[in-house]
Amino acid sequence: MMPAFTFSPVSFMFHLFPRAVCLGLLLGTGWLAACQSPTNSNQREQDMQTDLPDSAQNPRPQVTSGPWGRTDGLDVRLYTLTNAAGATVKITNYGAAVTHLLVPDRQGQLADVTLGFDSLVGYQSHPHYFGAIVGRYGNRIAKGKASLYGRPLDLAPNNAPNHLHGGRKGFDKVVWQAAEFTTDSTAGLKLTYASRDGEEGYPGNLQTEVTYTWGPGNSLRIDYQATTDQPTVVNLTNHAYFNLSGQLGNPVLEHQLQINAARFLPVDATLIPTGELKPVQGTPFDFTQPRAIGQAIGQTTDEQIKRGGGYDHCWALDGPANTMRLVATAYEPTSGRMLEVLTTEPGLQFYSGNFLNGKIQGKGGIAYPHRAGFCLETQHYPDSPNRPDFPPTSLRPGETYRSTTVYRFSTR
Numbered sequence: 001m002m003p004a005f006t007f008s009p010v011s012f013m014f015h016l017f018p019r020a021v022c023l024g025l026l027l028g029t030g031w032l033a034a035c036q037s038p039t040n041s042n043q044r045e046q047d048m049q050t051d052l053p054d055s056a057q058n059p060r061p062q063v064t065s066g067p068w069g070r071t072d073g074l075d076v077r078l079y080t081l082t083n084a085a086g087a088t089v090k091i092t093n094y095g096a097a098v099t100h101l102l103v104p105d106r107q108g109q110l111a112d113v114t115l116g117f118d119s120l121v122g123y124q125s126h127p128h129y130f131g132a133i134v135g136r137y138g139n140r141i142a143k144g145k146a147s148l149y150g151r152p153l154d155l156a157p158n159n160a161p162n163h164l165h166g167g168r169k170g171f172d173k174v175v176w177q178a179a180e181f182t183t184d185s186t187a188g189l190k191l192t193y194a195s196r197d198g199e200e201g202y203p204g205n206l207q208t209e210v211t212y213t214w215g216p217g218n219s220l221r222i223d224y225q226a227t228t229d230q231p232t233v234v235n236l237t238n239h240a241y242f243n244l245s246g247q248l249g250n251p252v253l254e255h256q257l258q259i260n261a262a263r264f265l266p267v268d269a270t271l272i273p274t275g276e277l278k279p280v281q282g283t284p285f286d287f288t289q290p291r292a293i294g295q296a297i298g299q300t301t302d303e304q305i306k307r308g309g310g311y312d313h314c315w316a317l318d319g320p321a322n323t324m325r326l327v328a329t330a331y332e333p334t335s336g337r338m339l340e341v342l343t344t345e346p347g348l349q350f351y352s353g354n355f356l357n358g359k360i361q362g363k364g365g366i367a368y369p370h371r372a373g374f375c376l377e378t379q380h381y382p383d384s385p386n387r388p389d390f391p392p393t394s395l396r397p398g399e400t401y402r403s404t405t406v407y408r409f410s411t412r
């Protein structure tokens with residue numbers, strides 16, 4: 001198992017920001033404030049120059065919640081997390097899914113930038129993992145079979161012929177326990193799920209904890225943690241679909257995407273990595289400089305694009321895993337919205353919504369067209385249990401699985 005991740009907010013901040021800015025921030029505010037976009041920092045300076053009382057300028061972050069249905073004999077709720085800037089994230093404890101993400105454009109207009117549904121039934125009846133936490137093993141394991149410390153792993157081939165995203169009823173289709181919290185600068189939700197030994201074929205009772213923290217600078221931090229009582233495999237991620245235009249009925253092809261990865265993992269015809277870590281240079285997979293998602297997605301002369309039906313691949317991220325680093329940026333030119341992804345994970349599955357086909361009716365009755373959203377799923381490489389040369393995804397009793405990802409929204 002990977003060594004426990006130790007994150008130093010201070011060194012991370014110095015890595016990302018000029019020294020003077022960091023020192024000022026260190027003196028004045030918590031680390032999440034360091035994630036503020038330049039736009040928001042300017043706004044904050046302006047706010048500080050007014051004579052309004054503190055409470056009016058910086059309302060306290062808050063969490064409210066309401067009932068959202070019932071399933072498996074358990075109550076489902078919808079939680080609304082609002083930060084001091086008034087930007088909002090909604091999360092349900094069904095699938096621990098992010099259902100709404102309201103962030104400003106460059107004019108300050110809030111719009112929802114994630115695909116999903118208005119009610120629980122949408123999440124129950126549709127595949128595609130909208131906004132959810134996927135697990136116990138996010139992504140594919142070839143034919144659902146592997147060997148784990150000499151014991152066979154035998155998982156459902158729910159994405160024929162492979163096992164995908166935790167099986168027939170993965171972590172996206174179960175009810176999590178939720179506990180809300182706030183601090184002076186953040187609103188959060190801690191979700192826990194006890195996956196029992198044998199569930200979907202996985203060995204060991206797995207205690208899983210996912211904490212969403214919605215902070216200043218419109219920064220959504222996700223901390224994952226898990227422990228087991230028998231050797232097992234774990235690879236957790238979030239499957240939010242983003243459309244930064246806020247127009248969820250439009251394709252995302254104009255978004256400019258950058259992925260800090262010199263190599264990606266080519267796949268076979270069933271989307272299982274061949275084992276090669278191929279340089280992206282000179283291929284449609286080269287996102288080392290910002291490039292429109294749509295620019296090379298139609299290059300059907302490229303065998304990998306053909307196999308994925310577009311992008312549905314894992315990139316081997318640059319920089320050391322277990323260290324928080326900026327790994328991807330997406331920018332939508334008309335709204336000016338920008339998304340930055342930071343993670344401790346070694347891989348990023350960029351999925352361009354290829355299976356969306358206009359047949360699923362989402363929020364506000366919008367039928368999500370082909371490529372209405374894209375996913376940036378931070379994770380270990382697919383099929384790792386069958387690849388001793390990939391970073392390991394096994395977890396043994398006494399070890400703690402830890403992973404952190406930040407989705408940070410700003411404008412330009």
Ligand code: GLA
Pocket residue numbers: 127128129139164271312349351355375377
């Ligand atoms: C993942 C997979 C895709 C697809 C989507 C859900 O990202 O890699 O192939 O299954 O989930 O539709």
